[in-house]
Amino acid sequence: MITDAPIRLGTRRSALAQAQSQQVADALAKVSGRVVELVPIVSEGDTNRASLSEIGGTGVFANRLREALVAGDCDILVHSLKDLPTQEPAELVIAATPERADARDVVITRDGTPLQELPGGAKVGTGSPRRIAQVRRRAPRAEVVDIRGNVDSRLARVESGELDAVILAAAGLARLGSESTLHREYLGFSEWPTAPGQGALAVETLADAPADLLAALADLDDEDTRLAVTVERTILAGLEAGCQAPMAAHARVRDDEIRVRAVVYEPGGDRRIGVDVTESLNRGYIRRNGSGNGANAADGADPMHAIRAFGMSAAHRLLEQGAADLLPRE
Incomplete structure (x- = not known):
């Protein structure tokens, strides 16, 4: 009908x-x-x-x-x-x-330091078990922090210095039209396939x-x-x-x-x-x-x-x- x-x-x-x-x-x-x-x-x-x-x-x-x-x-x-x-x-x-x-993941940092070059003790936020494992392979000296929250709250934790980086989905940033001035590192699928x-x-x-x-x-x-x-x-x-x-x-x-x-x-x-x-x-x-x-x-x-x-x-x-x-x- x-x-x-x-x-x-x-x-x-x-x-x-x-x-x-x-x-x-x-x-x-x-x-x-x-x-x-x-x-x-x-x-x-x-x-x-x-x-x-x-x-x-x-x-x-x-x-x-x-x-x-x-x-x-x-x-x-x-x-x-x-x-x-x-x-x-x-x-x-x-x-x-x-x-x-865009199905890629993105590393968000304040200064553009690549993920694998983050210093020992740098705090990287993500709540995804897949991303946690990938971060531990790419940046073994970093500390992974299990986080939840919307995109804006995650970006704010990097801006404030609480975290040194967060891992987000490129698609989400694009759909929200995020205009954050934080640096973005897009991760290639060959070494960083996504969910x-x-x-x-x-x-x-x-x-x-x-x-x-x-x-x-x-x-x-x-x-x-x-x-x-x-x-x-x-x-x-x-x-x-x-x-x-x-x-x-x-x-x-x-x-x-x-x-x-x-x-x-x-x-x-x-x-x-x-x-x-x-x-x-x-x-x-x-x-x-x-x-x-x-x-x-x-x-x-x-x-x-x-x-x-x-x-x-x-x-x-x-x-x-x-x-x-x-x-x-x-």
């Missing part, structure tokens, strides 16, 4: 969540011709100030939003994809993955949502982004590790190939196990049968099956090298 009623978009209340949700709202309003309203929702991750490693990072930002969607309090959700558990509830579907922003799904957004709705809403959301989907994040999240699922595991996976699509680099870290940073593999794409099949957002081929075939198989193969290679010994189980 086609309706002109506003589309209600559920989002966390943080400045970053609302900024990225507003971007999706504007794009959806343009393709659907309908008003899109933001519906702020408070999640456990917004109210519990304990470390993510203590409260369990998997789903801590998503669960309350999903409850609101199922209850009918909103029509769609916008998540940072890296915060979503890999197991999708049967009643929900990721209906769109818009074009990915599965980092830089990407997921637009989630009910699996039985109205056809016109699903069609409008499909217009927001970016094929290269969906291919890449599907590989990354399949690796995470294959390792049976949660969103806060000390592991990284970043995939890039170029022409008719997809390449992924995935690394599992020992929490202390002493050991790491990695793979770097490339696979050819059959784009014609994918485009003919849908990009994986719930549209299946007429014969029931899953057009993303080969992509997930590629990701699972990479996960198996990591496990064969002993990655399970480094990971907490989900």
Whole structure:
């Protein structure tokens, strides 16, 4: 049934969540011709100030939003994809993955000192187990401080001198339009791969949502982004590790190939196990049968099956090298 009623978009209340949700709202309003309203929702991750490693990072930002969607309090959700558990509830579907922003991590300092050159005792703030392990490898003399808080509060701790550096996502800084004068060091993927799904957004709705809403959301989907994040999240699922595991996976699509680099870290940073593999794409099949957002081929075939198989193969290679010994189980 086609309706002109506003589309209600559920989002966390943080400045970053609302900024990225507003971007999706504007794009959806343009393709659907309908008003899109933001519906702020408070999640456990917004109210519990304990470390993510203590409260369990998997789903801590998503669960309350999903409850609101199922209850009918909103029509769609916008998540940072890296915060979503890999197991999708049967009643929900990721209906769109818009074009990915910069997926790199950024080191923020007062004076531009590169991370690996920070002096002994320098304090580096991050709450991510993956980043903690990476910092311990890149800057072993530095002290890692487990922090929470929004982007502005983290930047303020560097400006005040409480911390010498923080590690942030480039995508978040860009979406907020941060104009901080602090120095930025962008970290390359070869030595500093990032979290599965980092830089990407997921637009989630009910699996039985109205056809016109699903069609409008499909217009927001970016094929290269969906291919890449599907590989990354399949690796995470294959390792049976949660969103806060000390592991990284970043995939890039170029022409008719997809390449992924995935690394599992020992929490202390002493050991790491990695793979770097490339696979050819059959784009014609994918485009003919849908990009994986719930549209299946007429014969029931899953057009993303080969992509997930590629990701699972990479996960198996990591496990064969002993990655399970480094990971907490989900």
